[in-house]
Amino acid sequence: MLKKIPKWNLVLLTTLLAEIIIFGLINPRFWNIKILLNSFNDFVGIAIIAFFVTFVIITGGIDISGGSIIGLTSVVTGLLSQVYGMNMWGAALLAVLAGGLCGLLNGVLIAYTRVQAMVITLGGMLLYSGIALVLVGMSGASTYEGISGFSQGFINLANGKIWSIPHSVIIFVVMLLIAYVLLHWTRYGRYIYLTGINQNSAEYSGINTRKIITSTYVLSGLSAGIAGIILTSYLGSSRADFGAEYLMPILTAVVLGGTLITGGKGGVVGTALASIIIGFLKLGLQMGGVQTQYIGLATGMLLIISVAFMGGQKFKVNVRRLLNFKKDREVI
Amino acid sequence: MSKSKFFKVFTGLAISTMLLAACNSEGAGSSNDGEKGEKDASDIEVVFIPKMTGNAFFESGNDGAQEMAEKIGFNVKYDGAPEGTVANQVQIINSAVNSGADAIAISSVSSDGLNQALQKALDAGIKVVTWDSDVDPKYRSAYINQGTPDILGAMLVDMAAEQLENPDEPQQVAWFYSSPTVPDQNSWVDYAEKYIAEKYPNWEIATKQFGEGNEQVSLQKGESILDTYPDIDVIICPDSTALPAMAQAAQNKGLNKEDVVITGFASPNSMRQYIENETIENHGLWDVKDQGALAVYIAYHLAQGNELKVGGTIDVPELGEVKVEPNTVQGYDYEAEDSGIIILPERIVFTKENTNDYDF
Numbered sequence A: 001m002l003k004k005i006p007k008w009n010l011v012l013l014t015t016l017l018a019e020i021i022i023f024g025l026i027n028p029r030f031w032n033i034k035i036l037l038n039s040f041n042d043f044v045g046i047a048i049i050a051f052f053v054t055f056v057i058i059t060g061g062i063d064i065s066g067g068s069i070i071g072l073t074s075v076v077t078g079l080l081s082q083v084y085g086m087n088m089w090g091a092a093l094l095a096v097l098a099g100g101l102c103g104l105l106n107g108v109l110i111a112y113t114r115v116q117a118m119v120i121t122l123g124g125m126l127l128y129s130g131i132a133l134v135l136v137g138m139s140g141a142s143t144y145e146g147i148s149g150f151s152q153g154f155i156n157l158a159n160g161k162i163w164s165i166p167h168s169v170i171i172f173v174v175m176l177l178i179a180y181v182l183l184h185w186t187r188y189g190r191y192i193y194l195t196g197i198n199q200n201s202a203e204y205s206g207i208n209t210r211k212i213i214t215s216t217y218v219l220s221g222l223s224a225g226i227a228g229i230i231l232t233s234y235l236g237s238s239r240a241d242f243g244a245e246y247l248m249p250i251l252t253a254v255v256l257g258g259t260l261i262t263g264g265k266g267g268v269v270g271t272a273l274a275s276i277i278i279g280f281l282k283l284g285l286q287m288g289g290v291q292t293q294y295i296g297l298a299t300g301m302l303l304i305i306s307v308a309f310m311g312g313q314k315f316k317v318n319v320r321r322l323l324n325f326k327k328d329r330e331v332i
Numbered sequence B: 001m002s003k004s005k006f007f008k009v010f011t012g013l014a015i016s017t018m019l020l021a022a023c024n025s026e027g028a029g030s031s032n033d034g035e036k037g038e039k040d041a042s043d044i045e046v047v048f049i050p051k052m053t054g055n056a057f058f059e060s061g062n063d064g065a066q067e068m069a070e071k072i073g074f075n076v077k078y079d080g081a082p083e084g085t086v087a088n089q090v091q092i093i094n095s096a097v098n099s100g101a102d103a104i105a106i107s108s109v110s111s112d113g114l115n116q117a118l119q120k121a122l123d124a125g126i127k128v129v130t131w132d133s134d135v136d137p138k139y140r141s142a143y144i145n146q147g148t149p150d151i152l153g154a155m156l157v158d159m160a161a162e163q164l165e166n167p168d169e170p171q172q173v174a175w176f177y178s179s180p181t182v183p184d185q186n187s188w189v190d191y192a193e194k195y196i197a198e199k200y201p202n203w204e205i206a207t208k209q210f211g212e213g214n215e216q217v218s219l220q221k222g223e224s225i226l227d228t229y230p231d232i233d234v235i236i237c238p239d240s241t242a243l244p245a246m247a248q249a250a251q252n253k254g255l256n257k258e259d260v261v262i263t264g265f266a267s268p269n270s271m272r273q274y275i276e277n278e279t280i281e282n283h284g285l286w287d288v289k290d291q292g293a294l295a296v297y298i299a300y301h302l303a304q305g306n307e308l309k310v311g312g313t314i315d316v317p318e319l320g321e322v323k324v325e326p327n328t329v330q331g332y333d334y335e336a337e338d339s340g341i342i343i344l345p346e347r348i349v350f351t352k353e354n355t356n357d358y359d360f
Helices: A004-026 A033-038 A040-058 A066-083 A088-113 A117-139 A152-159 A167-185 A187-197 A199-204 A209-235 A247-256 A268-287 A292-310 A313-331 B002-023 B056-072 B086-098 B115-123 B149-161 B183-199 B215-228 B242-252 B268-276 B288-303
Strands: B045-049 B075-078 B103-106 B127-131 B142-145 B171-177 B203-210 B234-237 B261-264 B283-286 B313-316 B320-326 B340-343 B347-350
Touching: A004 A268, A004 A292, A033 A040, A033 A268, A033 B086, A040 A066, A040 A152, A040 A167, A040 A187, A040 A209, A040 A247, A040 A268, A040 B086, A066 A088, A066 A117, A066 A209, A066 A247, A088 A117, A088 A152, A088 A209, A152 A167, A152 A209, A167 A187, A167 A209, A167 A268, A187 A199, A187 A209, A199 A209, A209 B086, A209 B115, A247 A268, A247 A292, A268 A292, A268 B086, A292 B086, B045 B056, B045 B086, B045 B288, B056 B075, B056 B288, B086 B103, B086 B115, B103 B288, B115 B127, B127 B288, B142 B288, B149 B183, B149 B234, B149 B261, B149 B283, B149 B347, B171 B183, B171 B215, B171 B242, B183 B203, B203 B215, B215 B242, B234 B242, B242 B261, B242 B268, B261 B283, B268 B283, B268 B347, B283 B288, B288 B313
Parallel strands: B045 B075, B045 B103, B103 B127, B127 B142, B142 B340, B171 B203, B171 B234, B234 B261
Antiparallel strands: B283 B347, B313 B320, B320 B340
């Protein structure tokens, strides 16, 4: 089962290269490595959450609260550092932990009450964005303007560069490595797969699946917290509505990355490639002169086509059946 | 097992990245080499950014912008996302920088969230103009303003007063707009209240209600205003969602312009039916097509290498001469030689006579 995944990664890699070649032919500025690397800023938040939502989905769950944890983290950071005058980095750390706490709440409820993950995280999504709004109200800043005035050091977290490589690229790689090592090199990672393949038999073989499941939500919450800090730094202001539109892009990256939505199969390398593909697709289409409002169309098509092809053999058979069905009807 | 595969993929990526870097030896660079002086009009691209797409107000702004571009011969790319969020606008600004645009004209969703992105655009030699909704004045050259709070606040009160038989008598007045946190609408209402205190001291502000920019909420709030304050004389709605909802609420209750005066700001297309069936007498707005046209023209003018001078004037085809006012007219502290506000020459009061002349 696991052997199939790298094959899919190869498909993703080919897609990525094709994208780079085609968009470069349309607008040669796309081949500017600086522009490509800088564009990581625009999807690094999505990618970081997607890495760990991959864990969640492999266990057979789903986490849709990531986007609103971003807003909450952002507001907590702004509130602690700008309104209560805390040390910037301490505030950021606490805000990330708050994200982890949200994940813990999700995880405990899902693992120990066995209510559907979709329902719990949907509730969490509304709850966390609600808390974020209340907190902004407390800060005295209007929800419309957000909290601003961060130090240059904090702004540099996302906007800076090391040897002309943007920080966002480095953060992307570091988070990918952490996720990769956790999922593919450790026993913990193997337990995640086993839980997803069959929770009952995993339980019988001595794995505490509840802890495993809870921990994946905590990781997903922490990663959303980190994404929230990066986004706050990147945009230089903290607002409750940051990340509000990230729900679909996160799931798209995970599913396009080859992780099975029913659990048990998947990997973070695919997720990483898929987020780059989606990010570059957006960039390339924008640079090719397509209006941003039509770009969702392209991402949607990419997702549908690729997921259909992921079915492989089955897909071909089904298409044939579909076509035959049409022919039959014409005869009638 | 998967270890080696990961490295295969990783090396693949690394090699392709290096190949890319090699291809890029020319290094297009992200600056426009700081060229000065006249450029050919057709070489200039202005990116026109709305708060969100799919909204009648912004689409009409774009119509005006495109007409202006066609007349002069420069290019305007309309680029916005369906959800008006800071992250989306930042990405659109970045893409304008990446694709080598010369200027952007943006209606900002946030007064501070775009600062970093705009700074990068400015560093890349791109001219920045705002319209409809402003950013921190440090990060733009000109703001194409529909009117200062003084102008628009007074206009709201005057539109109501001219419908009353005797505006000097005591009147019950209600404010109804989107939210207590939206900066522009609040600034108009603040000034309007000062203006009322001076000019019509007998008017009493009965209530302030907020519709959250949501059609359903606005309709419910509108009905509740009429239920709770049966003696209300004037309801002023400086919000394009609240005004049609208020008119609909009055119509649902069988009221018309003789029973209660309803006025405010909204586009003529959304209000025409209420003017025609006499639910309301008038409402106002600025010509957003002119605003879009002016915004892209100023952006084009700056991209050509012209300097903006506070206190000076710019001759705009079709629209005439406009004056560059200092930032202080909008209440900013920041003042600079090359950062100012251009106020749209005129605003429109729509009535039965003229509403059919406009389509936006």
